[in-house]
Amino acid sequence: MFALGSALAALPALVAAQEREIPPPSSDITEIEVLGQRELARQVFKQNLEQLTAPLSVTDTIPRFYQPLCVEVAGIAPDQARVVAERITRTSLEAGLPPPQEGCRTNALVIVVDDPERMYDTLVSTRLDLVGILPFRDVHARRLRDDVRGGKPVVWWNVLGAANSQGSSFNDLGLAVAPDIAATRTTAALYRPKTLSVVMYDAGRLGGATLDQIADHAALHILGTPRRQIAFDAVDVPSILSLFADEPGTAPPALTDFDRAYLKGLYNLGPGAFQSRVPRSVVAAYAAQCEAQGSDCRIRLRN
Numbered sequence: 001m002f003a004l005g006s007a008l009a010a011l012p013a014l015v016a017a018q019e020r021e022i023p024p025p026s027s028d029i030t031e032i033e034v035l036g037q038r039e040l041a042r043q044v045f046k047q048n049l050e051q052l053t054a055p056l057s058v059t060d061t062i063p064r065f066y067q068p069l070c071v072e073v074a075g076i077a078p079d080q081a082r083v084v085a086e087r088i089t090r091t092s093l094e095a096g097l098p099p100p101q102e103g104c105r106t107n108a109l110v111i112v113v114d115d116p117e118r119m120y121d122t123l124v125s126t127r128l129d130l131v132g133i134l135p136f137r138d139v140h141a142r143r144l145r146d147d148v149r150g151g152k153p154v155v156w157w158n159v160l161g162a163a164n165s166q167g168s169s170f171n172d173l174g175l176a177v178a179p180d181i182a183a184t185r186t187t188a189a190l191y192r193p194k195t196l197s198v199v200m201y202d203a204g205r206l207g208g209a210t211l212d213q214i215a216d217h218a219a220l221h222i223l224g225t226p227r228r229q230i231a232f233d234a235v236d237v238p239s240i241l242s243l244f245a246d247e248p249g250t251a252p253p254a255l256t257d258f259d260r261a262y263l264k265g266l267y268n269l270g271p272g273a274f275q276s277r278v279p280r281s282v283v284a285a286y287a288a289q290c291e292a293q294g295s296d297c298r299i300r301l302r303n
Contacts, residue, residue, distance in 0.1 A: 034287050035297045041286070044301070046279035048237045049262070054225040056275045061191040062225055063138060063160055064266060069097055069222070070104035075112035075203070080211055084110060087215035088222065091255065095223055096267035108222045110214075111200045116155060117148040119200065130198060132159035139228070147228075153205035153244045156221045159196040163271065191272040197222040209248035216255040217243045223263050236301040258299065261286035 034041045056062065069092035073081035088108065093099060109130065113119045123130050124141075134140065138158045147155045199218045206214070217240050220226060232245040237258040243251045255263075265282030290297030 030301045031298045032301065033296065033298050034283065034290060038283055038287070041299070042279050042283045044236065044299075045258075045282050045286075048235055048258075049279060049282065051235050052227060052230060052237075052239060052241055052262075054227055056225075060275045061272050062266060062269075062275055062278065063158060063192045063194050064225070065092070065097060065107070065194045065197075065223065066163075066271060067097075067107065067193075068092075068100040068104065069108050070100045070106050071108045071110070071222075072106040073110045073112075075201075083211050084215040084218070087212065088219045091216065091219040091263070092223060094260065095263040097223075107194075107196050109196070109198045110218045110222075111198070112203050112206075113200065114203050116200055116202050120144065120148045120155070130196070132157070132196065136160050143228070148200075151202070151205070153202050153207070154199060154217070154221070156197070156199040158194050158198075160192040161195045162190060163193055164190055193271075205244070207244070207248050209243060209251075210253070212254050213240065213243055213248055213251065216240045216259070219255070220259060220263070224266060237299065257286065257289060261289055264289070 032041050032044060069089060071085040071088045071092075073084045075081075076084070088110070089100065111119065120131075131137070131141075136159055138160060144155060144157060199221045201214065201218075209217075220239075220241055226241055230241060230245070232242050235242070238252050238256045239259050240252050240255050241259075245251070261282050262285075264285035266278060268281050268285060269277055286299070287297060
């Protein structure tokens with residue numbers, strides 16, 4: 001097991017002593033029938049994915065996990081941390097990742113702290129391995145610093161590796177340790193697997209969010225690639241990503257069908273798949289969900 005507990009214990013009173021209890025949470029709709037209107041659904045999903053997820057070109061590959069997710073949660077009561085970690089792990093299994101082994105090395109870390117800026121500074125000075133360095137981190141340190149100083153309820157980052165479409169890995173200097181593989185029409189020669197994802201919440205800004213909401217919100221940030229600034233007025237589909245857009249009490253109580261289809265569609269694609277393939281894969285995943293549930297496969301949209 002990754003020695004996260006002992007590492008965090010060395011960060012004075014920031015996490016280990018904060019076994020807080022998270023309190024309970026104090027338009028019009030149009031519909032699309034996904035099975036019968038797949039092309040329309042693909043366009044709607046594509047537009048909403050562009051609003052909700054990090055901007056990438058159509059020939060970029062999407063950073064995601066390929067190894068089992070090994071989750072650790074710190075800063076809340078142990079029984080609550082276990083609930084959150086188990087729920088995130090279940091979501092990773094539903095998305096298509098294999099189950100983690102006993103004693104696995106942590107690669108997904110959720111932290112709840114009273115002072116995110118101080119925690120970030122401490123990690124940079126004492127645990128740089130949990131922060132990463134460019135170009136192996138997906139966001140610039142200046143942006144992270146602005147976010148923690150700006151009072152955002154959640155800040156997150158990912159540490160990335162490098163691999164080719166056959167899974168051959170690269171070392172920390174970016175040098176191939178196996179022969180390169182040529183690109184194809186639908187896959188890139190090189191892609192960037194996530195090796196570590198960190199999601200840090202400000203305990204004072206949770207606003208009554210439930211454990212289920214926090215776990216599912218964190219899962220989307222760990223497994224997916226959300227935008228760092230989302231204009232929710234331009235988003236038509238319901239998503240747990242809107243947890244802090246207004247009040248948690250008005251947000252979805254858990255992952256929505258769209259959220260689950262997004263993750264399933266993303267993880268159905270093989271290594272090195274281009275961004276352009278994601279919308280169609282998400283529509284297919286949504287339709288498969290409907291068929292498995294025996295539902296009429298309608299998605300409700302906000303006007």
